[in-house]
Amino acid sequence: MSSAPLSHIRVLDLSRVLAGPWCGQILGDLGADVIKVENPASGDDTRSWGPPFLKDEAGEDADAAYYLCANRNKRSIAINITEPDGQAMLRRLAADSDVVIENYKTGGLKKYGLDYESLRRVNPDLIYCSVTGFGQTGPWSRQPGYDFLIQAMGGLMSVTGEDAPTKVGVPAVDLFTGVYAAGAVMAALIARSKGQGGQHIDMALFDVQAAMLANQAANYFVSGRAPGRSGNAHPNIVPYQDFPTADGRLAVAVGNDGQFNAFARALGRPEWADDSRFARNADRVANREILIAEITVTLATEGVDHWIAALHEAGVPCGPIQQLDQVFSHEQARARELAFSLPMSGVGDAPMIANPMRLSETGPQYHRAPPRFAEHTQEVLHERLGIDENEFLTLRKRSVVR
Numbered sequence: 473m474s475s476a477p478l479s480h481i482r483v484l485d486l487s488r489v490l491a492g493p494w495c496g497q498i499l500g501d502l503g504a505d506v507i508k509v510e511n512p513a514s515g516d517d518t519r520s521w522g523p524p525f526l527k528d529e530a531g532e533d534a535d536a537a538y539y540l541c542a543n544r545n546k547r548s549i550a551i552n553i554t555e556p557d558g559q560a561m562l563r564r565l566a567a568d569s570d571v572v573i574e575n576y577k578t579g580g581l582k583k584y585g586l587d588y589e590s591l592r593r594v595n596p597d598l599i600y601c602s603v604t605g606f607g608q609t610g611p612w613s614r615q616p617g618y619d620f621l622i623q624a625m626g627g628l629m630s631v632t633g634e635d636a637p638t639k640v641g642v643p644a645v646d647l648f649t650g651v652y653a654a655g656a657v658m659a660a661l662i663a664r665s666k667g668q669g670g671q672h673i674d675m676a677l678f679d680v681q682a683a684m685l686a687n688q689a690a691n692y693f694v695s696g697r698a699p700g701r702s703g704n705a706h707p708n709i710v711p712y713q714d715f716p717t718a719d720g721r722l723a724v725a726v727g728n729d730g731q732f733n734a735f736a737r738a739l740g741r742p743e744w745a746d747d748s749r750f751a752r753n754a755d756r757v758a759n760r761e762i763l764i765a766e767i768t769v770t771l772a773t774e775g776v777d778h779w780i781a782a783l784h785e786a787g788v789p790c791g792p793i794q795q796l797d798q799v800f801s802h803e804q805a806r807a808r809e810l811a812f813s814l815p816m817s818g819v820g821d822a823p824m825i826a827n828p829m830r831l832s833e834t835g836p837q838y839h840r841a842p843p844r845f846a847e848h849t850q851e852v853l854h855e856r857l858g859i860d861e862n863e864f865l866t867l868r869k870r871s872v873v874r
Contacts, residue, residue: 476503494650
């Protein structure tokens with residue numbers, strides 16, 4: 473990993489569940505040495521968020537599939553932060569780290585001496601990233617926040633679905649927050665390299681959800697009207713949705729007037745391109761219902777494969793609506809090696825999904841499967857803090873570590 477861009481960076485990851493661990497995994501994929509700190513009593517909650525579970529070599533349930541998605545390229549240690557000795561060890565680890573990630577409730581780590589102000593005294597150059605539901609300030613700052621709640625409060629559900637507000641099928645806010653957090657950490661590391669020292673990063677799921685509204689928020693600000701739900705259709709582009717065909721549904725994404733001209737010709741309806749109701753995108757939006765009805769009738773005459781071939785030939789973006797088995801068996805997914813496996817202690821091969829960042833020289837590397845619970849506690853404490861076997865066994869007997 474010496475060629476990886478973050479191979480010189482040490483990360484102490486006190487977070488659990490998804491947003492914080494997702495950030496840590498991105499940094500780990502780019503070469504950082506990420507130490508995942510877990511509760512000795514039970515570990516990361518997601519280890520038990522199943523079924524399904526991986527099976528260990530004895531055929532028993534191991535870690536849940538959910539845990540696998542966000543924890544590769546890390547080492548796991550278990551330290552009891554409620555114990556003074558545990559707090560002291562974590563402060564020593566932070567003093568020797570570049571980055572700390574945590575997602576405790578706002579102010580929750582202060583009583584343990586593990587908040588930013590406490591740790592910056594032992595490491596002024598520390599990048600400390602806090603991930604919370606509502607941020608470090610404001611009247612809701614001490615309220616807990618989970619992805620579903622933030623999707624509801626942050627407006628995403630108001631523009632998703634058809635008949636009723638609907639959450640996205642993956643925890644999109646957690647994932648976006650993890651990506652934004654990783655970007656903020658790397659920006660802070662660059663600032664530090666320019667002599668600007670360490671800093672505190674305040675990442676809030678609520679803020680991220682607001683940013684994710686993107687064009688929908690811009691539509692609201694410009695028009696003064698809150699957008700509603702449009703199902704699979706697009707509020708600003710037509711046609712940009714799925715349609716029934718003779719044997720399945722087809723997703724069509726016509727992004728400009730030139731593509732619409734090609735789309736009309738491919739469907740055998742070239743007159744649409746010259747029709748004043750449809751010639752420009754603004755016209756198509758205004759006359760959405762009329763055009764969609766005509767497209768629906770035309771596409772119903774042939775099957776999905778026929779239309780994909782015709783539209784690809786015309787240069788029009790389109791594709792089938794696929795289940796996950798179809799996604800990962802698709803020729804494009806195989807060509808891009810989106811699915812792979814890593815050997816996991818006591819389990820065998822663990823399935824992984826590739827990091828999508830493709831850098832020609834210093835791209836993501838995969839050298840560790842998600843660690844088993846407390847797999848590296850003794851190794852890390854000896855390597856970083858010089859704790860020998862006798863001291864480790866004493867600490868474990870006192871339930872300070874596991």
